[in-house]
Amino acid sequence: METEKKKVKVLVCCTGSVATIKLKELVDRILEHGAEVKVVTSEHAQHFFSVEELRKSVEVFRDEDEWTMWSKRGDPVLHIELGKWADVLLLAPLDANTLAKISQGLCDNLLTCVVRAWNIKKPLLFCPAMNTRMWEHPVTAIQISSLKSWGYVEVPCIAKTLICGDTGLGAMAEIDTIVNTLIGTIENIVT
Numbered sequence: 001m002e003t004e005k006k007k008v009k010v011l012v013c014c015t016g017s018v019a020t021i022k023l024k025e026l027v028d029r030i031l032e033h034g035a036e037v038k039v040v041t042s043e044h045a046q047h048f049f050s051v052e053e054l055r056k057s058v059e060v061f062r063d064e065d066e067w068t069m070w071s072k073r074g075d076p077v078l079h080i081e082l083g084k085w086a087d088v089l090l091l092a093p094l095d096a097n098t099l100a101k102i103s104q105g106l107c108d109n110l111l112t113c114v115v116r117a118w119n120i121k122k123p124l125l126f127c128p129a130m131n132t133r134m135w136e137h138p139v140t141a142i143q144i145s146s147l148k149s150w151g152y153v154e155v156p157c158i159a160k161t162l163i164c165g166d167t168g169l170g171a172m173a174e175i176d177t178i179v180n181t182l183i184g185t186i187e188n189i190v191t
C-alpha cells in the first residue's frame with residue numbers, strides 16, 4: 001500500500017471481542033502490503049493477544065501510554081497525535097461495547113478518544129464482531145447506521161459457529177475481506 005512511494009499509515013484499533021485473536025495475522029498481512037502500521041488496543045482486547053509479542057512487529061499503544069506521554073502543557077496528546085499520523089483507521093474487531101460508545105460519541109479510553117477526534121475526511125473502516133445474540137438485538141442496527149451516516153465503512157460480520165458454540169452472524173469478516181476492503185479504500189484516496 002504505497003501512494004507515490006509514500007507508505008500509507010494504517011492505525012489498527014482492536015477491542016474486546018474474541019476475534020482479536022486474529023490481530024497479529026491481520027497486522028502481518030497489512031505490513032506485507034507495504035503499509036506502516038501502529039496498533040491501539042483497548043484494555044479488554046488485551047485478554048486476546050500478547051502486547052509484548054506484537055510489539056516485536058509494530059508499536060502498540062494502551063491507555064496508560066496516554067499518561068506516560070502527557071504530564072504538562074505542551075506535551076503531545078497521544079490520541080490526537082495518533083489521529084494526525086494515520087491515513088486510515090481500521091477498527092478490527094469492533095466489539096458491541098465500543099460500537100455503542102462510538103455511536104454515542106463516548107470517549108473514555110485511548111481508543112475511543114482517537115475515534116472521537118478522528119478527521120472524518122479520512123477513511124475509517126470498522127469490522128463488527130460479537131455474539132449472535134448481541135448482533136441480533138435491535139440496538140445494533142441503529143448504532144451501525146449511525147457510524148455509516150458519518151461515512152465510516154462497514155466490513156460486515158459473517159455467520160460462523162462462534163467460539164462459544166453459537167452458530168450465526170457475529171463473526172468478524174475474514175482477514176482477506178478486511179485487507180481487500182482496506183486496499184480498495186486506500187486506492188480511492190490516491191486516485
Ligand SMILES: CC(C)(CO)[C@@H](O)C(=O)NCCC(=O)N/C=C\S
Pocket residue numbers: 017018019021022129130131132160161162163164165166170171172173
Ligand atoms: C473468533 C473467531 C474469529 C473464530 O472464527 C470468530 O468466532 C469470531 O469472529 N467471533 C467474534 C464474535 C464474538 O466476539 N463472539 C463472542 C462470544 S461467542
